[in-house]
Amino acid sequence: METCAELSDLLNLTNPHLADGCKYKTGLFMRQWKKQRKFQSTHTQEDNDIQLKLVKLYKDEAILDLLGNRLIGPEVFLATDDQANELLDNISQKLDQLKKDAEILNQTVLTAEVE
Secondary structure, eight states: OHHHHHHHHHHTSBOTTOTTOOBOOHHHHHHHHHHHHHHHHHHHHHHHHHHHHHHHHHHHHHHHHHHHHHHHSTHHHHSOHHHHHHHHHHHHHHHHHHHHHHHHHHHHHHHHHHO
C-alpha cells in the first residue's frame, strides 16, 4: 500500500531530464528496479564467495595449528626420521598454501571494496 502511494506520487512528478515536460513513466522505475535486483544478487554472491573462502582459510589455519602441535607433543620423539620429515614437509606445504590463499583473498576483498 505504502509503495503504491510512493509510486503514485513519483508518477505525478515532472521528469527534469526530458525537455518536453513529461512526467515519470512506470517503465523507468521497472528498469531501475531490475538493475537494482541484478546488482544486489551479483554482490550478494560475491560476498558469499568471499565468506566461503575465508571459512576455508580458517579451517586450513586450524589444521596447521594441529600439525604444529604434533611437533611439540611427545609423540614426535616416537616418530622415525622419515615420519618427522614428512610432518615438517606437510606443515611447510600447508603454510605456503595458506599464505597464497590469504593473499588471494586479501586481493579479492580489496578489489571488491574499490568497486
